[in-house]
Amino acid sequence: MLAILSTHPIQYQIPLWQALAQDNSVPFEVWYLTDHGTRPSFDEQFGREFAWDIDTLSGYQYRFLKVNSGAKINQFTRTRLAEPLEQLFKTKNVTALWIQGWQVLAYWQAVWQAGHVNIPVWLRGESNDLAPLPWWKARLKRPILKRLFRRIDHFLYIGESNRRLYEKFGVRPEQLHPAPYCVDNHRFASQAELLRSQRSQIRREWKIADDAFCILFAGKLISKKRPFDLLSAAGSPLLKKIGRPLHLLFVGTGEYDLPLRQKSCIAYDAENLAVINEMPVACELQEGPLPVASFAGFLNQSEISKAYVAADCLVLPSNHLETWGLVVNEAMASGLPCIVSDACGCCEDLVSPLNPDYCFRMGNPDSLANSIRRLLEQPPAPAALAAHISKFSIQASVDTVKNLYLTTKKNS
Secondary structure (H helix, E strand, C coil), X not given: CEEXXXXXXXXXXXXXXXXXXXXXXXCEEEEECCCCCCCCEEECXXXXXXXXXXXXXXXXXXXXXXXXXXXXXXCHHHCCECCCCHHHHHHCCCCEEEECCCCCHHHHHHHHHHHHCCCCEEECCCCCCCCCCCHHHHHHHHHHHHHHHCCCCEEEECCHHHHHHHHHCCCCHHHEEECCCCCCHHHHHHHHHHHHHHHHHHHHHCCCCCCCEEEEEXXXXXXXXXXXXXXXXXXXXXXXXXXXXXXXXXXXXXXXXXXXXXXXXXXXXXXXXXXXXXXXXXXXXXXXCCCEEEEEECCCCCCCHHHHHHCCEEEECCCCCCCCCHHHHHHHHCCCCEEEECCCCCHHHHHCCCCHHHEECCCCHHHHHHHHHHHHHCCCCHHHHHHHHCCCCHHHHHHHHHHHHHHHHHHC
């Protein structure tokens, strides 16, 4: 059996577990450390209580392990195994252990415990070689990660920058296996297709004019996402004569809720519905530099497709802490072209192959404005967009897992 260890039920991973179960070639069980996201709980970055509105616990076998009380998945030492796994490995006849990174202490404990009973370990993490590190931090990090990586038998890489990171730590080519980062492309494509005929109605709901070029920002309104770069780019002279009014659509919540609103001419605000009756006229008369924006608030998984259908493109301006950017997968699967910063892990895999100009220099609003202008002038063909995102599919990862499991079992 393949034991898959994860911090909690993650909405992006669930379709992969369900597809593996449906394929039925690999016996497996997902072992969760916490139930974060399955019940309403406070998310510090969203700044609100929420739970995903999709079923994250059906269609596959799982269990919750015993961990320390008060476990926090975003703090390394705050999520620890409370009981050794050796007996569970034996009881479940585990052939291999698959961990989803190294960001919590419990992952490290599991790797060492698997080593005690000679169980091979697989790793699929998000980190890449794009983040600039001070020399002293790199010097500290290298021996620690090399020690961990020596205990990993196989590395499932999500993209090119992730693969390069492993190579720089001495991982051999035969240890590397492609498992592209993906979402449920079919679900997002289907939802978008169902909503496409309602595009004008959705835009009217959010006070977006039919002739406006709508740029979507979808994610937590926090520093690593750099939403203010989009505001700055919207006011760039490069976008003054594009023939269409610009309209920004912010989907998400976070610490920048109020500052972003203070720097925008608000057409719609889900957190303050009184704005609907007051601001559209004011926005039309606004002659200052403030860009027109609608704030849709937090949209859960069953609602986010409305934004992908309403918008004309998505922008992800994040810094190097954005190790991938699965919102780009979602948008592209929905038929929406994307512009991302060159610091995002998905840039060279998802966006640049369609047009290198769709990747801009992180932290440079003029570079972002130029990318927006280029996309306006030369949008990707819908067929090319669909063909490209189809390469980043759940089935591609299922195939890799199947082949690797059969090889591991044969050699065990």
